[in-house]
Structure formats: structure tokens, C-alpha cells
Amino acid sequence: MTTFLRRNALVPLAAVILVLAAACGSSGSGKPAATGPGGSTSAKLPATTLKGSGSSFQDPFDEEVFRDFTTDAQPNVTVNYNPAGSGQGQTDLEGQLVDFAGSDSLVVPGDVTKFKGGAFLYIPIVSAPITISYNLSGVTKLTLSAATIAKIFSTKITKWDASEIAADNPGVTLPSTSITVVHRSDGSGTTNNFTTYLTQAAASDWTLGSGKTVNWASSTIGAAKNAGVAGKIKSTDGAIGYVDFADATLAQLSVASVKNSAGTAVPPTLAGATAAMAAATVTADVTVSPMNASGPDAYPITSPTYIIVYAKQTSHAQGTALKALLEYVLDAGQSKAEALNFAALPPALLAKAKAQVDKIVVP
């Protein structure tokens, strides 16, 4: 028996035991679950699971706030959010595969009839700047105008010491490194908003149109999700790309100030985003377009983000849980926004958003 074991099992078994022993030797330190401020006083709902999918732009906010909702307000409700992209979220909601969709862009009119559950509501939840993040050794401060951004991202400018960039940055020494443009390889609401801004603010220089995917030049590189783009920029000298504020901050990327329509160079901050949101007009279905907003402090590439739900819910349990979730997001969630690198809604818009939630009909 021992010979048998020795010949056939000893070597691989030893390998396995070594691996597992090394692993089990040290016990991991368990981090206690994050406890938020005092729990909600509303009645506890029975066990339910809410499913959502969509925008990865709002994912850093969603991930934390939804967990806090479960920990603080409704311990029996589990919320699963799949940050597969705004388009996927809309498709899932169309087919009623999810309870809510996260989206940075509005549903195009042609798709409205695809929503099998009938009429839907937009509920804005937070906003954030879309940063122009870059990685250029030796350059810590950068300003760009809309026209220059358009030219960089359509690869009309290929080197960092180009005259247009130098004109935007008097006094800054720019190296002659090649520019590597990083964009989203997956379809994205962030791409949609960024390209919409370029179409509005730099129409003469931006020729690639707007949409969740555009036809980037083949010399650019793509990465999946905001986090992927951030990672790519961080690891490539000379890279530039568009990344949401949360991911850019967490990856500690350098960000450029952008000249808004008033001519002021505004850095991508939450204050700049709030200023843009406050200056923008709110439509009848509670959507805003703060792109290229006027106002001296407004950061011109600000993206609102929405949760889309059906006005008429089909299940009492899911519907009640959903309303509780949305109320939490628009209450306690707003005070958490800044810590998560998102701008809370300005008061007027917040009131209108809450009114939207009240419109949801639960059987």
C-alpha cells in the first residue's frame, strides 16, 4: 500500500498539501461589515431580491449605497446590480428581466415601444464629471479646450507637444511623447455622453458622431468599463482618455481642466458638476442635459445618471421594495454621494426626483 501510494500519489499529493498548507497557515483578518448611521424607522419588508443592470458609470455609487440600504434599512432585501452597461440595462428592462435599469443616457424614441411593461419613469440619482484623464510624466497641470479635445480623440493631433495643446497651456513644457487615446471597448453611456458633448461643443472638429459606440481610429486602444480605461491610462505613459470621476479619483489619475462655454478653465470637481446640473433645464420627464452648460463654474462634461423603472409595478413585494430602495437613494444616499465621488442632486431636481418615485404604482 505504501509503495502504491509512494509511486502514484505522493508527488502530486505533496504538491497539493504544500499549496493548501501555505494557504491555511495564516488566517485571514475578517473585516466587520460596514455599519452606517442609525437604521431607518420604516417597517421591515419580507425577504425579496431586486435585480438591476445597466450603467457602470453609476456602479461605484450603486454598489455601496445598495449594500448600505440592506445593512441599514431593509436587511431582508438583497439588491443585485449587474454593471453590464447602459445598453444592456435598457434591453433587460425592455424584456422585464430586471426590476430597474441604470442608465446614463436616455432611451431613444424608437426604442420606447420595446418596453413590454408599458410606460417607464426616469429617476435621476446623482451626477458626476467625466474627466479627461491623462498620464504624462512631468506634466501635472493640463488645460484643454473643446476643440483640442476633439482633435486629440479623433487622432488629428498625435503628439503631446502639438501647437493646439501648447496654446491651451501657456508656460507648460510639453514632451514630444506620442498620444495614446484610450476609449471604451464596450458600448457605454459614458461614451455616449462624452461624444454628445464633443458634438455640441466642438462640432467643426469632431467628426465621429455620438453614441454608445463610435468608430474610433484603429491606432487607439480600448478597454472594458471605466475601471479598465482608468487602468490602461495609468499604465501607459502618454495616454489620455475619458473616465468617470469616481474611477479617476480612485486610480489617482491626473485630470485636465476643461474650458467651458464661458471660456473659463474648470477642473473636474463635484462642485463643478453641481453647478452644471443647477444651470441646466429640467424637462417634463425629469431629465437634464448639463452638457456644455453655461455658467462660470460649470464643468462642461457633466453626466447625470438615472434609474429607469416601470411606472406600473407588477409585483407587490418587488414594487414595495423597489420604492423603498429609491427613497433611500434619494435620502440617505444623497449624503453618501460625495464620499463616493458623486455629486448629489441640486435641491430643485431632488424634489422632482422624489415626486417621480411617488408616481410608481404598486399593486
Next chain:
Amino acid sequence: MVAESPSQDSAPVAHLTDGHRPPGRVVDVGFRLLAMLAGFSVLIILGLIAFSTTHTAWPAFSKEGIHFFTSTTWDVPKQRFGALAFIGGTLLVSAIALVFAVPVSIGLALFITEIAPGKLRRWIVTVVDLLAAVPSVVYGLWGLLVVAPKIIGFYKDLASDFAHVPILNTLLSGRPLSGVSFMTAGLVVGLMITPIITSITREVFVTVPTAQKEAAVALGATRWEMIRGAVFPHSRGGIVGAVLIGLGRAMGETIAVVLLIGSSTELTGRLFSPGETMASVIVNQFGEAQDLYRAALVGLGVALFAITIIIGVIARGLVARVEARAGGA
């Protein structure tokens, strides 16, 4: 089949001593049918795969026609889907993988069959089996977080060393130069396909008639000359078969490639550039895709399926021929 004893008429008699009634004809036929169905399940499933995926991909195929395979224009807003860049990327990664895996695998197979003494042989086979058991995603994780950051320095050195050598300066370059690139993906995939090529090559080497090897040595050949003279000529077809099987695996490898190839839709020969293969682009773009876009991605899957079937048929045929020939030697 069973020879009926004369005493058996309509009632099955228990000949075996365990006291149970033996299963009658019904059970026997039933079992046989069940087994036959199970055997055919392979063909049924293969057929279903072909049908279901082609059906979903049909809108893309019918819209693009042959341009699906010959055009590099993968333009989502304009809804044009030409997959040539990804086909090229798949071939490039597979080529790199084979360049590294084939010599190493053949050498390893020779080491196991010709040089290693019994005890060492068992160790080596263990190592190769463990290499084969590691999941693709773990190769990808290690490659992405350990290999890619470290190897970029190596790429930069190579790129500057060969900057003035024609042809090589395009090959050994990147636009942009990146740790996640065709080369990194190719190297790791090469590591992953080594076990399968080694094991099939080993099977083939074992079929070499000992008489021929003995004859070579008796005539005074060195070990290497014996290998060249007796082992290789006999195994040529089998080695080609093994290499083809490795190629099939390399082309189908998905997860490690997704993590290691960066992401770029450019068709390029620059090995240190990021790129995409058919498999990686399916994973990268599937989540967002709808309708025609999704059909196009499934179409890539259909192409991958067809290619691996064809390569598999040729490869297994070659290996079978060598083994059949050995049987008659």
C-alpha cells in the same frame, strides 16, 4: 450474443446464483437503446450547436456575406461587421503560441520517452499533468498581474535593440508598446497548450518500433542520431497531428487571451501591440451588443466552431494513421 441454453423457453431462468430474476429481453433491449441514445448524444449536441448558433448568427451572415470574413471594418454605429482583424489576431496569437510550444513539447516528449529514467519520468508526467490542470483564468490572472507589468521592460529593450533591422523592427514593436499584447497572450497560451502537444507526441513516439531504434544504436548511432533516424521519420505525421491539435486549442483559448491581449481592433503585425482575437472580442463586446451586433458576435463563434472541427478532423486523422501504421510494423 447470448447462446440460449435448451432449457430456456419463454420464461427466463435464473442461471446465476444470486437469487434475483435476471433482466428479461425488455430490459436488455431497453438498455441497449438507452446506451445507443447516449452514444448518439455527441452527434446530436454537435448538430444542435451548429444549428442554434448559425441560426442566431444568420442575420449578420446574410447581411455581410463574404465580407464578414474579408473586411477589417468592424463599425458598430454603421452596423458593418468585418472580422478580418480578429481572424488575423487569432492566427497571430496561435502562431506565437506554436512557435514556443512545439519545440518545447517535442523536446519534452523526447525527454520523457528517450532520456528520463523511470522515476524521473513519473515526476515529469506529474508536472505536465499539473500544468494541464491549471484553469485558464488562473493563467490569465497570473499573466495580467505578474507577467505583463514585468515583461514590458523586456519588450522595450527588444524594440530598441532591433529598431534598425528590417522586418524585425516592425514585428518587435507595438503601437502602443504594451505589456498586454499579442506577444504576452501568445507566450502564455503557448505554455497552456504544451501539455496536450507533449502528451500526444509522447503517444506517437511510443509507437516507434523498438527494433528500428535498436538497429540504429547497433550501427553505432548516437542518441540524437537514433532519434533523427528512427523516431522522427516514423512520427512525422503524428507530430503534425499533435501540432494541429495544439493549434486548435490555441485558437479556441478565450479567457487567458481576453485578459492578456489588451483591446484593439487594428489588424497589425506588431507583436507588442494590443489586439483582439475572435474569442476575445466576443467576450469583450457581448454585454453591450444587441440584434445585428449580437448576431455578428455569435457569427464569430460559429466561425470558431467550424475551424476547430476542421482542424480536429485533419489532426485526429493524421494521428490515427500513424498509430495504425505502427500496429502493422
Next chain:
Amino acid sequence: MTAITAGVPVTRLGPAAKHRSRAIRNGFATACIVLSFIIVLVPLALLVGYVVARGHQLFSYAFLTKDIPTQITPGPGMGPAVFGTLLITGAATAMAVPLGVLGGVYLSEYGRRSVIARVLRFFAEIMTGVPSIVMGLFIYTAVVLKTKNLNAFAGALALACLMLPIVIRTTDEMLRLVPAELREGSTALGSRQARTIMRIVLPAAAPGIVSGALLAVARAAGETAPLIFVLSPVYRTNRSLFHGGNTALSVQIFQNASSPYAASQQRAWAAALTLIGIVFVFTVLARIFTAIYSRRSTAS
């Protein structure tokens, strides 16, 4: 003159081999061949080494059972993924192994000389080479699009398709090793073929068949590509096979590997350690069973 026995590496070199240039070439070739072993050994050692080094700190009971924290929160927690891997792989095994064993039985016992069996055997071998992403796409188009449901069962179906040809082939090979005398003896005593197979042949080949099944399970547990199309992520353990999304260790490793947050990457390493542990254990068990089987068949 030494006798040269079959199967033993031929090592004797004749006196003519001492000629200088041939000896050099021989030495060089031998060195290259030995080098190829080292080339294979070093990356494997590095890979396992890194996985252990980077994964062991977080690996603990808590890691295997707690919910998955958010991306930016450090700390252990892969409980849902561990459960998901076991659930999905278990369901796949329950579907693929019985079908595969029966299929192998057909090829070995009923189809020994028929053309159909040769064709089926050929295609079973081809099917082992079909990329796993194609299996994932197949289940997506054939099942998910029709049922509009992303659940663990869809994942199990995809893995079962992957496991089936492996189990069929190994069962076929193991059954063929059962000596004909056993079958003939049973037939001579009057049992029909089904009974011979069920009572005599299968039990005789059992260790070998189990070994093949274990290898298939090891392969399936590590697969990622088939699952990413058919699962939707969860952070709390979902015990249902048919309702709601699920996750698996392989999928979590894949997602966390490309995450920029150190906390997620840490969990990826620990999950990789867990997955390698599971896969290695099954591989070792398979080898033990193979050894039992070859011992048994040579002893008879």
C-alpha cells in the same frame, strides 16, 4: 552485448559515437531536450508560487463563506462563488456523467466493430477540442434566449456539454481494458448483454471510469468562458439552481483580475488559490483511481 528490452530507453552508445563532432551534436541535442523540461517547470513553479504567495493571506474559513464585499472594500469573502462553483459543477456532473458513461458503454460494448461506433468515437474526440466559449454561446442562443432566464442551470448545461465527450471517451477506453474473459464468462453462464455490462463489466472498470469523471469535473470547475454569458452576478449566496443569478470562482477571478482596486485583486488571488486547490485535489484523486485500476487489471 547488452540485451535491449522493449520499452526501456535505449542508452547504449556504440564506440563509433565517440567521434568528436557527432558527440558534440549529440550533447547539444541532449542539452536542448533537457532544457525543454526546465522551460516548462519554471513557469509552472512561478505560477503556483505567485498564487500561493499572493493568495494565502486572505485565504481562510471566512473567505470561503462570507458574502462578496464591494469592489473597493478590502477583506475576505467569496462564499457565493464557492457555493456557485460547487452547485453548477455538481449539477453539470449529475447530467454529464450518467449520460457519458452510458455513451461510453455503447461505444465499447455494443459498437465494437460497427462503423457508426467509429464515427461516434471520432466525433466525441473532436468535441473535446471545441472551445468552451462556443458551448457558452450555444447555451445562450438555445436556452437563455428562449427562457429569458440567467440562472445556474444554464451554466450547468454549458459545463455538461463540455464534460460529456471527456466522460464518453475515458469510459470507452477504460471499458475496453476489461479482459474479454470476464464478459465471455458471464455470457457463458447465460446472462444477457445488459446484465453482463451492469453486473460485471462496469464494476470491473469502475475505478477507471471514476478517474475519467474526476478529470472531467476538474476541467469543468475551472471553466470561465461558458459561464460569463449565462450567469448574472450576485454577492450573496444563491442556493437556487433555477431562480436568480449566480456566480462562480472562475467568473469572480476573471472579473476581479481586471479590477483596478487592490482589494478586488487580493480576492482574485485567494480565489485562484481556492480554485487551484480544488482542481489539483480532483486531479490527484483521478490519478489514484487510475493507479487502482491499472493495479487491478494487471493483477488479474
